Amino acid sequence: MSMTAREVHEGRIARGLTQRELATEVGLSVGSINSYEHGIRSITKEAETKLSLAFKRIKPLSEQGPLPTHLAELSDTNTTLQWQGTHLRPTEVELLQVLAKTMVEQRKKH
Known part of the structure; x- marks a missing residue:
């Protein structure tokens, strides 16, 4: 939507x-x-x-405390992702992809 x-x-x-x-x-x-x-x-x-x-x-990551690490392959459209037992919608997976890309780009700048 x-x-x-x-x-x-x-x-x-x-x-x-x-x-x-x-x-x-x-x-x-x-x-x-x-x-x-x-x-x-x-x-x-x-x-x-x-x-x-x-x-x-x-909040930006710099303002958050330590977060648990979860690994997942986000590019596989056949994989169903969950967060704390709740299945993520395709738009939520897209948001995670954008966030991950942004975080990697920010690390490269520093």
């Missing part, structure tokens, strides 16, 4: 952010945020992932 213009707007308002503040936080342009909120442009999967994370207030 894709994020709607209304969800982008309401998510931003719920966080008490201006379009500029949200854009800075998620690494998008103010014009993109504005276009998404007004339904002028379709929200890309990458942008939707960034916005979803911002609206759910997931």
